[in-house]
Amino acid sequence: MSSFPIIVKNLSGGYLIGLNGTKKYVDAVNNVNFKLEENQIIGIAGESGCGKSTLLKMLYGYLKPPLIVRKGEVLLQRKSGSGYIDVLKMNPEERKKQVWWKYISWIPQNSMNVLNPVTRIRDHFTEVLKVHMKLEGKDADELAKSYLSNVGLSEDIMNAFPHQLSGGMRQRIVIALSLITKPKVVLADEPTTAVDVITQRAILQLLANVQKELKNIIIVVSHDLSILAMLSHKIAIMYAGKIVEMGPLDMVFENPAHPYTKMLLNSLPKLGDKSAKKGVSGSPPDLASPPPGCRFHPRCQECLSLCKSKEPPFLEVEKDHFVACFLYERR
Amino acid sequence: MKDLTSDGAACLLEVKNVSKFFRYGFFGFMFKALDNVNFSLSNEPRIFTLAGESGSGKSTLAKIILGIHQPDEGRILYKGKDIHHLKGSDAKWLKREIQAVFQDPYATFNPLKRVYHYLHETVKSLMGLTNETEIQNHIDNTLSSVGLRLSDVREKYPHELSGGELQRVAIARALLTNPRLIVADEPVSMLDASLRINILNIFKHIKDNYGISLIYITHDLATAYYISDDIAILYRGTILERGPISIVLNKPFHPYTKILLESLPEPDPKSKSQYMRPIKLSQIEEKEFLMRGCKFALRCPYADKRCKEETPPEIKIDEVIVKCWLYSNR
Numbered sequence: 001m002s003s004f005p006i007i008v009k010n011l012s013g014g015y016l017i018g019l020n021g022t023k024k025y026v027d028a029v030n031n032v033n034f035k036l037e038e039n040q041i042i043g044i045a046g047e048s049g050c051g052k053s054t055l056l057k058m059l060y061g062y063l064k065p066p067l068i069v070r071k072g073e074v075l076l077q078r079k080s081g082s083g084y085i086d087v088l089k090m091n092p093e094e095r096k097k098q099v100w101w102k103y104i105s106w107i108p109q110n111s112m113n114v115l116n117p118v119t120r121i122r123d124h125f126t127e128v129l130k131v132h133m134k135l136e137g138k139d140a141d142e143l144a145k146s147y148l149s150n151v152g153l154s155e156d157i158m159n160a161f162p163h164q165l166s167g168g169m170r171q172r173i174v175i176a177l178s179l180i181t182k183p184k185v186v187l188a189d190e191p192t193t194a195v196d197v198i199t200q201r202a203i204l205q206l207l208a209n210v211q212k213e214l215k216n217i218i219i220v221v222s223h224d225l226s227i228l229a230m231l232s233h234k235i236a237i238m239y240a241g242k243i244v245e246m247g248p249l250d251m252v253f254e255n256p257a258h259p260y261t262k263m264l265l266n267s268l269p270k271l272g273d274k275s276a277k278k279g280v281s282g283s284p285p286d287l288a289s290p291p292p293g294c295r296f297h298p299r300c301q302e303c304l305s306l307c308k309s310k311e312p313p314f315l316e317v318e319k320d321h322f323v324a325c326f327l328y329e330r331r
Numbered sequence: 332m333k334d335l336t337s338d339g340a341a342c343l344l345e346v347k348n349v350s351k352f353f354r355y356g357f358f359g360f361m362f363k364a365l366d367n368v369n370f371s372l373s374n375e376p377r378i379f380t381l382a383g384e385s386g387s388g389k390s391t392l393a394k395i396i397l398g399i400h401q402p403d404e405g406r407i408l409y410k411g412k413d414i415h416h417l418k419g420s421d422a423k424w425l426k427r428e429i430q431a432v433f434q435d436p437y438a439t440f441n442p443l444k445r446v447y448h449y450l451h452e453t454v455k456s457l458m459g460l461t462n463e464t465e466i467q468n469h470i471d472n473t474l475s476s477v478g479l480r481l482s483d484v485r486e487k488y489p490h491e492l493s494g495g496e497l498q499r500v501a502i503a504r505a506l507l508t509n510p511r512l513i514v515a516d517e518p519v520s521m522l523d524a525s526l527r528i529n530i531l532n533i534f535k536h537i538k539d540n541y542g543i544s545l546i547y548i549t550h551d552l553a554t555a556y557y558i559s560d561d562i563a564i565l566y567r568g569t570i571l572e573r574g575p576i577s578i579v580l581n582k583p584f585h586p587y588t589k590i591l592l593e594s595l596p597e598p599d600p601k602s603k604s605q606y607m608r609p610i611k612l613s614q615i616e617e618k619e620f621l622m623r624g625c626k627f628a629l630r631c632p633y634a635d636k637r638c639k640e641e642t643p644p645e646i647k648i649d650e651v652i653v654k655c656w657l658y659s660n661r
Contacts, residue, residue, distance in 0.1 A: 047523040196384030196550060198610065201594040205607055223523055226553075226596035230606045249600050267528045268598045269557035271580060277557070279529035283493045 003080050004035040005184050005217055006059070011072030013058055014051075014241070014287070016065075026287045028054040030241040032072070033314070036234075038080070038184075039215040041208065043228030043249075045264075046238035047284055052221045053109060055238070056187045059219070060106045061087040061095050076185070078103050101132040105178040107188040112170040115162040121173060122158040125180070132181050147176040151206050168195040172203060179210050186211075186218045192227065204231050225268060229253060237261050240285050240295040243314075247321030257323040259300050294326070302327060343544060344372040344396070344512060348405035351391055351568075362620040364391045366568040367405070369645075372512070376538045378545045380555040380576065383565030389548050392565070393516045396546065397431050409512075427457050430505035434517040436497035440489040446500050447485050450507060457508045470507065476541075477503045477533050495526040502533060506541075513537075516548045531558050552595055556580055564588050567619050567626040574651030584653040587627045625655070633657055 014028040028051040036042060046052045057067060059074055075084040076099065087099060100106075108114060115124060125144035129135040135143065145155045151172040162170055171191070178186060191207065192200040208231060211218050222228055228235055229249065236246040237258065245258040256262045263280045282299040285291050291298055297307040304326055312324045351365040365388045372379055383389040394400040396407060398414055406413050409425065417425050433439055440446050450470050460466050471481040477499040489497055498518065505513050515534070519527040535558050537543050549555050555562060556576060563573035564585065572585040583589050596606060619626050628638040638656055646658045 047525060197591065197594045197596075198384070200596070201606065201610060204596075205609060208607060224596070225524065226598045229598050229600050230596045230603055253598070253600050264525050265598065267525050269528065269531070269553045270597060270599070271553050271556050271592070271595060274557065274577075276532070277528045279527065279532070280525040283495065283526075 005038050005077045007035045007075040009073045013069040040233040041218045043232035043235045044221045045225050050238045051241040052238050056189050101181045104185040105183040107178050109189040111174040112167045147180050151176045168199040184216050188220045245323045251321045257317050258325050259302050260296050342371040343374050345408040346370050349402045350404040352403050364388045376542045376544050378559045380559040380562040381548045387565040388568040393514050427508040429512045430510040432515040432518045436501045439501050453507050473506050474503045512544045514546045572653045585655050586631050
């Protein structure tokens with residue numbers, strides 16, 4: 001029997017923005033449901049503005065205004081076999097002390113800029129290890145050094161200030177920090193945006209190796225399907241706040257079901273392929289007033305009349321491969 | 332200044348022994364951001380990719396070709412004329428001939444003015460048109476070549492257009508002067524993957540239909556392969572390999588090109604296991620810039636003593652030119 005360290009139920013939320021006295025609601029995440037089995041890497045792909053980063057913030061329980069959660073639960077199992085806690089229902093202080101770092105950690109976007117500029121790298125590690133692992137002194141130092149060498153950095157870096165290091169190095173340090181407490185769930189938001197392809201490869205290899213060792217769950221968000229293809233076991237495609245397709249990596253790439261996924265995959269240039277390609281036409285909808293029915297219908301080439309008014313169900317097209325599309329309903 | 336008048340130039344653009352020095356800090360050491368760069372574009376319309384990672388000098392080279400920076404050594408000839416020594420009407424002519432498209436379209440346009448304002452200014456100052464209807468017609472025609480209409484953008488401010496649309500306006504702006512060469516510095520890296528291909532198709536279209544050559548500067552070899560004819564691989568200010576793209580990227584000679592290609596993530600889970608083979612990372616950027624020999628020697632699996640001490644020569648293998656001692660005995 002498999003256990004699910006993280007379960008997301010009917011999660012909806014977004015940004016409530018005051019505008020000239022009126023309130024505007026941007027529906028960034030709408031009715032997201034999934035259960036994740038342990039020991040895997042999940043990639044979430046989508047265009048910018050599709051709500052993928054917002055979803056990660058909600059999973060982490062990082063709810064700062066204007067971000068609000070309208071409904072739904074994020075259930076986290078702290079030990080296999082134990083009960084679940086709802087990350088969203090906890091009070092913020094408790095969440096910070098009991099859950100963050102220890103059980104779930106978050107590598108935010110532009111993570112190279114999250115280090116404290118007046119604190120040495122050593123002290124970043126010392127603080128995390130002291131508070132969350134009760135480790136101090138020599139033991140803490142040794143552990144920090146071993147994680148730094150895992151990410152390909154030498155020990156000298158311990159004494160450096162963040163500004164003395166390149167963006168790629170800082171990004172690797174943040175990744176080392178987020179993994180050192182061995183959390184059950186790691187959330188990584190565009191972990192390799194500002195680095196060159198060779199450093200990118202090293203960072204992704206690191207994530208894959210750590211995951212193999214800890215047997216935990218890593219959720220990686222990216223707009224770049226290529227890096228998700230290299231890294232994940234399972235992939236989810238997000239469009240306008242909704243998960244439109246989800247399944248094992250090979251199935252989604254070899255046999256994409258949703259019209260959006262198909263268009264997305266067809267638009268990617270590949271090395272050694274000079275054949276003419278077409279991009280996805282149109283642009284994503286304004287999430288303050290999303291289109292009714294299926295949110296992709298204005299751009300969809302296989303749109304049915306039903307799609308314009310009714311929301312499509314989440315259907316299983318093959319084992320573990322789900323799609324939210326009416327085209328598959330009669331099966 | 333003799334070159335100014337030399338006619339019948341065989342090449343559209345010649346980059347000859349160009350070097351550029353920068354300094355780390357005020358009292359810091361000098362290093363070569365570009366080190367003896369050579370390449371040329373022939374007269375027929377071509378798309379030429381300058382590929383490199385951050386710190387390779389690709390944007391510095393773009394700025395030198397656009398006349399924003401002066402080279403410290405060497406020169407750049409456009410249609411036989413040294414572009415850094417043009418004055419008066421010649422300088423204006425060059426502005427019409429070579430145009431630029433940059434990475435971030437939102438930084439290209441003034442956020443407080445309608446995008447039409449910029450288009451209008453460009454036509455007026457560089458094309459010398461004064462008649463309002465002529466200007467409008469010219470702008471409308473140019474916008475249609477990138478798939479937009481004047482009525483769509485006329486009243487719009489930059490923030491009212493999507494990134495893809497605004498980048499198309501930026502390309503149209505470059506086309507307004509009827510250029511012969513466009514330098515595009517990472518023109519699609521800010522855009523979503525699904526929109527990139529549309530912009531790339533526009534570049535292909537303007538090459539085929541208007542005979543405009545393009546210098547495409549990117550770190551993304553997959554998009555480069557899709558649109559380019561030729562490629563030069565830059566590393567720490569030096570071109571390590573250059574030639575037709577179908578040869579360089581399918582059968583690379585230089586060890587760096589090989590590693591770069593292996594490290595390219597592909598939208599195909601089948602290449603996963605190859606991609607996950609462990610690699611060696613560089614840590615010491617400064618040292619690499621200051622290396623006397625081959626700049627890649629510190630990371631190269633084939634490097635020997637000579638590589639670290641002597642600069643490798645340019646070696647011609649059929650249509651490809653590679654800077655590597657490995658091929659010196661051929």
